[in-house]
Each structure stands twice: as C-alpha cells, then as structure tokens.
Amino acid sequence: MTTILTAAASGMVHAARVVDHASNNTANAQTFAFKSTRALGTGDPLVASENGRLGVALTASDLLMGTGNFLPDDNPLHFAIQDDAFLRMADGQGGVVYTRLGALTLDGEGNLVDPSGRFTEPRIQLPPGVTAAQVEPTGEISYTDAEGNRQVAGALSFVKFRNPQGLSQIGGGLYSEGPNTGAIIEGVPGTEPFAPLHGGVLEASNVDLARELTTVLVAQRLYQASAKVFGVGDEMLRLATDLTQ
C-alpha cells in the first residue's frame, strides 16, 4: 500500500546522494591531485520484487581516475605522475597508503614528507647541510653534497593497480586498497609500464565544475518531483483513511 511513498523516498535519497558527491567534488575543484566521484542511479535485476517498482535500486558511486591538468610549480621536490601510478606513503601506523599528490617537502630533520607531514614509504632522509635536492624523472631523490657532487638519497616507490577505480578514498588525497583493486605492480618511473615523472609541475583536480553544477540542478529537480509524488501519495492515503470515519 505504501509503494508510492517508498518509490518517491528512494528518488529523494538518491538525489541527496548525488548532491553529496557533487558538493564534495565542487569543494575540491582546486585541490591538487583530487579525483572526482560520481553517483549514478542503477537498476538491479536481482533485488526486483514481483511488481518491481521500488524506485532507485542502487546508487552506484565511482571514483573517476582521469588525470588532471599539470600546473607549473617551481619547487624541485614537486612532481606529477603522468600515468595511473600511485606514490606509496607511510600512514603513521606501520601501514602503507597511496597518493597521487607529488607535493613533497623537507621537514626539520631532512625527511621527505607530504604537506601533512607523512613520511614517504620507504622513508628518505637527506644528510645535513646538503643543497639542491630534487626529484628525478625516475623517482630518485638527488642532492648536492658539501663537496659539490650529486648524490642519491633514495628512491620513491610507485605502484600501479589492476583496477585503480577499486581504491577507497580515505581523505587528505590518500587512498587505501579495497577488495576490487586487484594485483599490484611495483615499478620504476620511466621503465615500462611506468611513465617518467613530470618534475616542476603539480597535478590539478580533475573536477569539471560545469558538469558538477549541471548534476546538482538535475538532482534538485529530481528531489522536487519526488517530494511532490510523496505528497500526492500521502494525500491519497489520507483520502483512503477518511473513508472509515
């Protein structure tokens, strides 16, 4: 008897989820290396009931892994990843997380850290008193020592996933493995199948603002229409119950 209300409510819930995704994307339109997400209404043949009219069966959310534009940046420790590889970072609790953001800096002890102070995995520390540290296209960190010679302090570690869309976003531009990420391939940038790093740039957000705003407008109309249907269904129930008075 309440199927009208159920279907209408599912439309409202779906619209709200779409707006959640769009607002998160919009807020991160200027976040370096941010990957947008999208929410799509999807039918499901296996949850269909006998009369099969339950509204939106599933809101499927996808991580969109398209590479953002590269923006020039004069920090020699900044770089962009040109293919779908990820940089390994320490999560601070003995585990490994992954990021696309190549905005590394040095902390007070000469450790290579990300903007939140996380160490790279493996940790790379520059000796005291060195100058001109920079990231090489292969991921090695080089510097000039006191005698003026170029030295290598270590190499950043990069991985590729069979299915990068299966990663879970855990905030702060970090990702963790999920059940669907599949096999992990380790490699050196510049050696097949890894593209060399692009130094002197940072990857911009891949959010398309025009698309997000269009999505919000459509979702708002869906919400309005579903709310209207809900109201009509409610009114019809009232008429039905009035009969017994």
Added chain:
Amino acid sequence: MIKGLYSAFTAMEAAWRYQEVLANNVANATTTGFKREVGAMQSFDDALLSAQAAVPAPFPARIQAIVGQIGTGHFLADLVTDFSGGNLETTGQELDFATDRGFFAVRTPDGQVFYTRDGHFLRDGEGNLVTPHGYFVLDAEGAPINLPPGPVEANADGLLSVGGAPVATLQLVDFTPAQLTRSGEAYFRAAEPGVPVPGGLRQGVLEASNTNMVEELTTLLAVQRTYQANQTVLARLDRTLDQAAGEVGRLA
C-alpha cells in the same frame, strides 16, 4: 447501489496502481538506462525494439486505459514498457557505453542472463568487465570479458581493444517487445535468444532514463483527482446506504 460501491472502489484501486507506476518513473528519472512504464492503448507489433517509436498514447488516453469504465468498475490495466531511447549523455569515461540498437547482456553470479541498455561498466580486481553490482558483461559468445591493463578503445561494432590489440566483442542483441519482461528498473529477462545487431556502440556515453518528467507529473495529478473523485463517490454512497439502512422506515 452496492454495485456502485464496488465500481468506485475498483477505480480507486486502479488509480493507486497507476500512481505506483508513475512514482517509480519519477524516482528513476536519472537512473541510467531506465525504461518507463505507461498504460497501453494498443499492443506493439512484432518488430524489433530498435524499430519501435515512443509509446504514442497521450496521457488522458492512458488514464482512461488504466482507470477505464468507472461505471462498471471495469478497467483495462495493461502496462507496457516504453522502450524509446533516453538522451545520450557524454561522460568521457572509457568504460561507459551506450548502444543505438539492441541491449547489452550481463550474467549474475547464479548464472541468470539479463539484458540492459545501461552501459555503465567497470573493471573488477581481476580485470573483468562488470556492472556496478559486479555482474559479468558478456561478449558475443556469451562469455565474460577480461580486459588486460591499459586504456580501452571500442569501435561501433562493439570490438574492445586494449593497446591496439583486440580483446573481445561486446554482445549486442535486439528483441521484440513481447520477448522481454521487466526485471527491476533497467534490466530485462528474455524468453528467447535475441537477434545480434550490427554496430551502433558508442564509447564514453551513457543512455539516460527515458522518463518524461512533465508527462509523469501531469498524469500524477490527473490520476490523483480520479482517486479523489471516486473516494467522494464511495463516501457519498456509504452515507446514502447508511440512510437507507438506518433511517428509512424508522418511526419518529
């Protein structure tokens, strides 16, 4: 007069059922590949779905079809799926597909095959092409498709290539409307195998829902009034019967 009670009640029930259909159409106005349901005035002929036009009946005729002859309580509740194409939306994602003709085929873990116009596919952890629920997308031979790592390219015939090497051809088959039964919002079950269709695959595009929001909401309001009118009739008849049973012949 008792008969009138039943005809009003039947009309209310029919209006309620149509309202469920409309509510579902509205809720799925953004569901990829959704096909709306409408009340039918006429049955489809036996041509393939790609040759079908949008369901032609204007909405008052459809209300008539559902609610029918209120006087006798008789109604022709015949709901059909409107298979007309939704708008194509460019997403630019390499595993989003739409097809001009026919349906994609997917297989659930328990071996059932369903057909859909929803071409929103993904890779799973093993590289299989799957739907968001994890059901396998089938190739022309009816087998799952395993994609090696790398960018995927598709041509109009459904041939998927990775790095220039052909991998598999997406199954694209068409049916006549009578061969398909709805299974959920965007999926269909087929009684018989479909006819392979040539070409028409588009990559980086999804087919939107074919819900017609203006029409659904207008019909919704019209059906609501039908419901209301019959409720009034029912209430009035009830009062009349009350008078007949309780007041006629009562000694003052």
